[in-house]
Amino acid sequence: MTITADVNTQFAAEKTAQINAAREREAAFQARIDRGEVRLMGGDRYEVLTGWDRGEVFTVSRNAQGQIDAIIANHGLDSRADGTIALYAASPAWHGLGQIIPGGTTDIDTVLRLSGLAFDVVTVPALYMWEGTLREHADQRHTVRTDTGAALGAVGGRYTPIQNREGFEFLQELVGRYDVVWESAGVIRGGRRVFISIRLPETVTVDADGINDIVVPYVAVMNDHSGNGQFQCVVTPWRPVCANTERFAVRDAVTRWAVRHTAGATDQIKEARRTLGLSVKYFERFADEETALARTDLAVADFHQVIADLWPLEDDAKDRTKTNHANRLAALDDVFRTESERVGRTAYAAERAITGYLDHIAPRRPGKTMTEEIARATAALEGADDDTKNKAHKRLLVLTRS
Incomplete structure (x- = not known):
């Protein structure tokens, strides 16, 4: 009887701890919503509004009691052989997914x-079947991962x-x-x-x-x-x-x-x-030019003129094009208003609005194996919008000299 009592006591303590942990997890998640860090998009899908994960969408899985069971990020990153996410970071990102070393490593x-x-990656012959015979395409090869054997692409012989x-x-x-x-x-x-x-x-x-x-x-x-x-x-x-x-x-x-x-x-x-x-x-040089922008006041009309220079609208544009143009302008105005509240209504706020729009709001079509969030992150790294950002920067610098 004594053993049974000990087991029951242990079970009750463990159950209480689980309930308290679930409540703490719910409270912490609700606190993030209350602070404006995440917002509900519908169903169980949420969007991150601040920090390194800004713009990321994730799904909250709940158990039969309605408690949070797991947070599943729609990250689009690959998984390693052990099932963990193929990501290293020196600070928490992607909702804690990946392998985090606080403060980072030098190794x-x-x-x-x-x-x-x-x-590693190797190249192997590009083969094809023709009338029952396996043939080789002499001018092409395939790139293949040596750890998994997965084909990555078709490349030239050189x-x-x-x-x-x-x-x-x-x-x-x-x-x-x-x-x-x-x-x-x-x-x-x-x-x-x-x-x-x-x-x-x-x-x-x-x-x-x-x-x-x-x-x-x-x-x-x-x-x-x-x-x-x-x-x-x-x-x-x-x-x-x-x-x-x-x-x-x-x-x-x-x-x-x-x-x-x-x-x-x-x-x-x-x-x-x-x-x-x-x-x-x-x-x-970058800091000097940005400081000049920060010290140049900018009227909304001037901001709209910069937008018109970046995204000109032809007089005979189709209705759909006009609608897209109006939606873009409205989105840019919203970001400009937000940035102006933070740094003043300046050329610097205008630049922040344009880069913010391109990085986080402008429509982006992800590939078949990418989420929209990964597509945006890849575009930022690859510089897909660098020409537009550079043109905006130069256009706004002109205003600092007028």
Whole structure:
């Protein structure tokens, strides 16, 4: 009888602990809603409104008692062999998914292992069946992962894979020389796209005597194993407050570098150090120009004129085009109003509105294997809207001199 009493007591204590944990989880989630960090989209789907995960959509799974059972992010990232998400990060992102090392690590091998990037890519003959005979396409090959055997793409005969480690390890010199860590790394679309990033040690301050806006400099490297993209290195200004990214053609500073997958590509990757070497000059000039924008008042009519220059509307445009144009203008006005409340109605707020619209609001069609959130993140890294952002930056700078 004594043993039974002990078991019952233990069971009651465990059950109480489970109930309390469920209540705490519900309370914490409700607190995020109350603080405006997430919003209900309908059903069990929610959208993140703040922080690194801004714009991400996730689903809340509940048990029979209506309590939160799991939070399932629609992240679009791949899974590792053990079922965990193929993502390494130095700070919590994607709702805690992936392998998080608080504060980050300086060891590239640890990053490659935790992010699922510790695999090589080889090319194999492109074969096809013709009238019962297996034939080889002499001018084409397929890229294949060595760990899973998964096909990643069709490439030409001269294509030479740039392996993940040899493509990323040139950044290790920066990690070793400066007080920086690997910030994030991950696998997208089954390994067709991979990325890795570091955060540079110095932050950039815009208008230190005024709005005092902080910009965090990053270096991001992306590799493509599908045959549809290049190996790229970019220097990226990132605003944590609004999660906007931009790369402007500031004088001669190189903010993007790319190389095709050829036999000499690995040696050419060393040239990417020039991109990094110019980054300090780039950010100094960047801060000066952004400060000038922050000190230039801007009327709504002037903002609308900039929008008209970026997205001109022809007089004979179709009704659908006119509707899309009106919706875009309304969305941009909303973002401009929000940014103006934070930093004043200036050319800087206008630029924030335009980059914010392009990064988070503008329609984006994801591929078959990508969610809209991953499509937006990929577009930001690849610089899909850099031309528009750069044009807006130059157009607004003109107003600082008038």
